[in-house]
Structures are given as structure tokens and as C-alpha cells.
Amino acid sequence: MQFETILQDNDGPVATITMNRPDALNALNGQVFRDLTDCLLGIAKDREIRVVVIKGAGDRAFVAGADIKEMAASEGAAPTGSERSYFGMHVYDQIRHMPQPVIASINGYALGGGMLLAMACDVRVAADSATFGYPEIKLGIFPGTGGTILLDRLIGPANARSICLTGELFDAARAYQLGLITHLVARDELAGETARLAALMAGYSPVALRETKNALNASMEMDFEAAREAEIAAHARCFASNDRVEGMKAFVEKRSPRFRGD
Numbered sequence: 001m002q003f004e005t006i007l008q009d010n011d012g013p014v015a016t017i018t019m020n021r022p023d024a025l026n027a028l029n030g031q032v033f034r035d036l037t038d039c040l041l042g043i044a045k046d047r048e049i050r051v052v053v054i055k056g057a058g059d060r061a062f063v064a065g066a067d068i069k070e071m072a073a074s075e076g077a078a079p080t081g082s083e084r085s086y087f088g089m090h091v092y093d094q095i096r097h098m099p100q101p102v103i104a105s106i107n108g109y110a111l112g113g114g115m116l117l118a119m120a121c122d123v124r125v126a127a128d129s130a131t132f133g134y135p136e137i138k139l140g141i142f143p144g145t146g147g148t149i150l151l152d153r154l155i156g157p158a159n160a161r162s163i164c165l166t167g168e169l170f171d172a173a174r175a176y177q178l179g180l181i182t183h184l185v186a187r188d189e190l191a192g193e194t195a196r197l198a199a200l201m202a203g204y205s206p207v208a209l210r211e212t213k214n215a216l217n218a219s220m221e222m223d224f225e226a227a228r229e230a231e232i233a234a235h236a237r238c239f240a241s242n243d244r245v246e247g248m249k250a251f252v253e254k255r256s257p258r259f260r261g262d
């Protein structure tokens with residue numbers, strides 16, 4: 001299925017979403033958010049798809065943030081700041097709550113909402129040529145679509161404050177050091193490493209992947225006791241799955257498991 005501002009390509013169990021506004025360094029305008037919402041809804045329901053990859057079109061950017069030209073043109077008219085927050089947060093939440101694991105494959109600029117888009121994914125693999133940062137402060141705003149909260153939770157308050165308040169950009173080596181990205185590779189190895197990670201997770205039980213995400217999301221969103229209850233419930237669903245039986249049977253029989261996703 002194709003959309004105005006993004007592309008979806010399915011290759012076996014892996015769906016790749018390409019942010020496709022290269023002339024604007026793949027900046028996020030209202031149509032991108034609408035397209036992403038529809039695309040992700042379709043993928044979440046598709047049991048054939050076991051892993052999702054998000055990448056940027058062209059060789060310069062993953063996503064260079066929200067579309068500044070669109071925001072400049074709105075001049076305080078609708079959508080208001082709070083509407084933008086709710087709308088953006090919804091899309092990033094949607095990614096975090098996808099039943100499939102989502103890999104961000106980051107080739108270049110991942111700024112503002114682009115860095116946030118990457119942070120909403122489960123695994124972040126970046127080329128050594130990638131550049132990160134929250135430059136919003138230079139525009140008189142801040143990453144208020146969940147960007148302060150998610151950065152704070154992912155890398156801790158000290159560095160989150162510095163990144164938000166200085167607006168300084170930083171390279172992939174620094175992002176790796178901060179724990180903002182999970183895999184760092186040479187530029188020409190990005191596609192291969194992304195494909196390797198996708199194939200690896202595509203071989204696992206979809207039930208186990210989904211319930212692992214449920215437990216991790218609960219940890220991020222709930223207090224300790226509530227998160228423990230959520231983890232117990234997720235583990236119970238996982239343990240009751242046919243995939244769990246198959247995984248353990250395959251180990252005992254010294255063969256590869258055939259996970260069906262039930």
C-alpha cells in the first residue's frame with residue numbers, strides 16, 4: 001500500500017516504511033503523521049508482518065524534524081500547540097505499542113521530531129554519518145510532542161536537559177555513548193545490519209515479541225507495582241501460547257522452532 005508522503009514495502013515478514021520527502025529532508029508535516037497513522041494501523045493488523053523497519057529516503061536524512069515551513073505558515077492559528085502535542089504523541093505511542101518490533105535505520109539527520117521518531121522505535125541502528133539533536137529551542141519551542149519525557153526516560157535527566165536546552169547537534173558516536181542508539185555501524189553497513197536485525201527478530205515468536213513489548217511499555221508508563229502486575233499478565237499470555245510449547249519442544253528435539261504466532 002502506498003501513501004502520499006511515505007512508502008511501504010513488504011519483503012516476506014519485514015515491512016519497511018520509508019519517510020519519503022527527501023527534498024525537505026523528510027520533515028514531518030501533518031500529512032506525514034496522517035499517513036504514518038494509517039500505515040501503522042494496517043501493519044499492526046497484518047499477521048504476516050513480523051518486523052517493521054523505518055528509514056529515510058535519500059542519503060542525507062532520516063527525518064530532520066517537524067516541518068518548520070508548515071508551522072511558520074500556521075502563525076498561531078490551528079493546529080494549536082496542544083493539538084500538535086496530542087497528535088504527535090499519539091503517533092509515537094502507536095509505534096511503541098505496535099505488536100511487532102520496530103527498527104529505526106538512521107542514515108543521516110535525526111533531529112527534533114525525527115530523533116523522537118527514532119526513540120519511539122524499539123531498536124535504533126545508525127550509520128556513523130548520522131547526526132542527532134533537538135534544535136527546537138533555536139525556534140522558540142521545545143520537543144513538546146513527548147520529546148522531553150522520552151529522552152529523559154531513555155538516557156537520563158542530566159544529558160536530556162543538556163540536549164533540550166542547548167539545542168546542540170551531536171554525532172552518532174556520541175549518540176551511541178549516551179545509549180540513544182543501540183547499534184552503530186559504518187555508512188555502507190547500515191542496510192546490511194538493519195536486515196540482519198530484522199531477520200533475527202522475524203524468526204522469533206510474534207507472541208513473545210509482542211508480550212515483551214507490553215512488559216517494557218508497562219515499565220515505562222506505570223509505577224513499579226502496576227508494571228509488575230502487567231508483566232505477570234504478559235508473561236502468563238506468553239507462557240500459554242502454542243509458540244512457547246513449540247520453542248521449548250524444538251530445543252529438546254535439537255531443531256529450529258517453527259513459530260506460528262499463536
Ligand code: COA
Nearest residue numbers: 023024025027064065066067068069109111112113135136
Ligand atoms: N522543516 C521543513 N523543511 C526543512 C526542514 C524542516 N525541519 N529541515 C530541512 N528542510 C528543508 C530546507 O528548508 C531545504 O529546503 P529548500 O531547498 O526548499 O530551501 C531542504 O530541506 C534542505 O535543507 P538545507 O537547510 O538546505 O540543508 P543544510 O545541509 O544546509 O542543513 C540541516 C541541514 C538539517 C542542518 C537544516 O536543514 C536544519 O537545521 N533543519 C531544521 C532542523 C530543525 O530545526 N528541526 C526541528 C524542527 S521542530
